[in-house]
Amino acid sequence: EVQLVESGGGSIQPGGSLRLSCAAAGFSVSDNYMTWVRQAPGKGLEWVSIIQRDGDIYFADSVKGRFSISRDDSKNTVYLQMNSLRAEDTAVYYCARERDGYTLDHWGRGTLVTVSS
């Protein structure tokens, strides 16, 4: 059974850093495209970042230069390193598996990040 479990969220002051983890089970992250999507409180879904099978990575303009994405194949885990956090980064962050180039077929339950002084 495919399973994704995010962790690492919490409350942080503006300018701080957090690293989110997405532990996968039932498939290999190295064989798939893995995506982070966030949702600010009461708002819609916003794509954040992707790490492709070949290791290529991409980011939304809103986080470019501040966030990085990586994976540890031995732990079957994907990470989202978030630096220089801003209040507008406050959101639930979801990890999702992508198939067929853009279809997000499995999602984790999400982890909440709150950026506030």
Place this chain on the structure above:
Amino acid sequence: DIQMTQSPSSLSASVGDRVTITCQASHDISTYLNWYQQKPGKAPKLLIYDASNLETGVPSRFSGSGSGTDFSFTISSLQPEDIATYYCQQYDNVFGGGTKVEIK
């Protein structure tokens, strides 16, 4: 960038009603459009992929159609468990604004 305009932003319907949501792309996206359901406090769930294909395990009352710039998502007979917000998504990872579906 391709923009997605989803409407309505919310709707209220009775159990058993037919419900339709539309999504319009600013440019031709062929059939590269998905629909997701998000229940309160839960993660989104894939319902329809590539405009009209029902994801495995999803009830047949859900359907999608369209190509190019105009797409629609339909619940043929609204059920109480369908209360959720529905999002479209195009291939460039842009989501529509969402449609909140409530029971009248």
